[in-house]
Amino acid sequence: MQVPARFEYEVAGSVDEAISLLQRHGPEAQLLAGGHSLIPMMRLRLAVPEVLIDIHNLDDELRYVRDEDGVLKIGALARHRDVLESELIEERYALLGEAETLIADPLVRNMGTVGGSLANGDPGEDLPAALVAIGCEVVVRGPDGERTIAVDELYAGFYETILEPSEIVTEARVSWVPDASSYVKVKRRTGDYAAAAIGVALNMSGGEIEDVRIGMCGVGSTTLRAREAEELLRGQRPDAELYKRAGEQAAEESDPIEDARGPVPFKQDLVKVLVGRALETAVERAA
Amino acid sequence: MRMQVNVNGELREADVEPRLLLVHFIRDHLGLTGTHWGCDTSNCGACTVHLDGEPVKSCTVLAVRTDGHEVTTIEGIWSGTELTPVQEGFHQEHGLQCGFCTPGMIMTGTEFLERNPNPTEREIREAISGNLCRCTGYENIVKAIQWAANNTVREEVGA
Numbered sequence: 001m002q003v004p005a006r007f008e009y010e011v012a013g014s015v016d017e018a019i020s021l022l023q024r025h026g027p028e029a030q031l032l033a034g035g036h037s038l039i040p041m042m043r044l045r046l047a048v049p050e051v052l053i054d055i056h057n058l059d060d061e062l063r064y065v066r067d068e069d070g071v072l073k074i075g076a077l078a079r080h081r082d083v084l085e086s087e088l089i090e091e092r093y094a095l096l097g098e099a100e101t102l103i104a105d106p107l108v109r110n111m112g113t114v115g116g117s118l119a120n121g122d123p124g125e126d127l128p129a130a131l132v133a134i135g136c137e138v139v140v141r142g143p144d145g146e147r148t149i150a151v152d153e154l155y156a157g158f159y160e161t162i163l164e165p166s167e168i169v170t171e172a173r174v175s176w177v178p179d180a181s182s183y184v185k186v187k188r189r190t191g192d193y194a195a196a197a198i199g200v201a202l203n204m205s206g207g208e209i210e211d212v213r214i215g216m217c218g219v220g221s222t223t224l225r226a227r228e229a230e231e232l233l234r235g236q237r238p239d240a241e242l243y244k245r246a247g248e249q250a251a252e253e254s255d256p257i258e259d260a261r262g263p264v265p266f267k268q269d270l271v272k273v274l275v276g277r278a279l280e281t282a283v284e285r286a287a
Numbered sequence: 288m289r290m291q292v293n294v295n296g297e298l299r300e301a302d303v304e305p306r307l308l309l310v311h312f313i314r315d316h317l318g319l320t321g322t323h324w325g326c327d328t329s330n331c332g333a334c335t336v337h338l339d340g341e342p343v344k345s346c347t348v349l350a351v352r353t354d355g356h357e358v359t360t361i362e363g364i365w366s367g368t369e370l371t372p373v374q375e376g377f378h379q380e381h382g383l384q385c386g387f388c389t390p391g392m393i394m395t396g397t398e399f400l401e402r403n404p405n406p407t408e409r410e411i412r413e414a415i416s417g418n419l420c421r422c423t424g425y426e427n428i429v430k431a432i433q434w435a436a437n438n439t440v441r442e443e444v445g446a
Binding site for chain 2: 032035043111
């Protein structure tokens with residue numbers, strides 16, 4: 001039987017209260033949202049927080065998926081299921097729906113939250129990679145007010161964000177509506193983390209790739225953005241040769257480690273192939 | 288910590304450690320052993336219960352998290368006289384062998400059919416993808432849920 005170590009338990013009644021609890025308890029305190037990453041880690045004693053600040057009662061403040069003047073706003077406590085069931089997202093961001101159906105399983109998606117997925121800093125999480133591809137900004141609130149951070153600048157390392165100890169993720173915000181997008185993933189079995197996964201979003205103009213962003217999951221110590229592959233693609237007319245070159249470039253930018261999901265060269269090959277597939281699908285969808 | 292939770296329509300009070308997981312609270316404190324405790328790693332789904340109407344894995348929820356909320360376990364879906372359509376489906380289609388995964392399958396299947404009363408086979412398979420069965424190869428579980436979908440009497444609008 002796996003039992004978490006003892007901790008002190010607090011329930012926050014508002015975002016502001018969560019912030020003051022974080023301030024009071026210091027860096028050994030952790031926020032608990034859906035808990036489907038944190039609780040397993042606590043049971044394995046990989047995480048041993050002294051204080052848990054439970055924010056599940058903040059649904060009124062933080063659980064929403066909505067459009068505001070063309071900007072998609074996803075509250076930090078929106079569940080994966082809410083993202084999957086949102087018509088707004090289905091209409092604008094095909095890759096988010098594709099990524100969500102591949103995240104864990106339906107029961108986990110009933111509990112797991114968007115904010116938790118972002119703040120956890122696990123490079124194997126699908127959602128941050130998909131959000132990198134659509135240029136998401138993460139809204140965080142702390143004792144000194146609110147700031148926004150581009151999701152591809154959120155991570156400092158493996159399970160490490162640039163957030164201050166008393167800051168809380170409140171929202172994911174996306175203002176770019178790409179012409180098309182795609183998310184592809186290779187995993188060992190249903191519900192597993194990715195051996196590698198790629199999210200692509202792009203705009204086409206006159207048969208050329210006008211703008212493109214590529215997010216990579218599971219192939220580095222953080223969620224990655226393939227900036228040089230994006231650069232190589234901009235202004236180019238898509239064909240099989242271009243997809244191949246972009247895949248090779250993205251594989252250069254990836255930095256996978258060997259684990260149970262495969263050796264390094266295998267994962268680099270996956271990046272090459274999946275970047276090509278995601279691009280091809282997105283280009284077809286944009287037509 | 289003192290907590291109050293509505294379990295199967297009954298208000299239960301308890302004083303528990305914050306680290307107590309919901310599955311152990313249900314089994315050891317309330318004596319409701321129909322909810323099974325399986326893998327301990329949020330994979331197998333044997334511990335599935337409804338939290339505020341949605342199926343969740345109770346091995347990955349703190350018991351104190353349910354303070355002020357509603358939990359339904361496998362014991363709570365039975366009327367006391369007749370099997371529910373999903374339970375009857377498992378009976379009719381031989382949807383279990385050892386029975387360990389069955390409570391979780393039924394909890395997941397029940398909520399799924401409320402949302403999607405006429406599912407395709409693929410949708411059923413997707414819905415139960417968080418519940419593992421090591422005996423049946425899933426074929427008869429899928430048929431059992433399909434049986435329930437086909438044999439649920441629904442109230443007709445305007446009837």
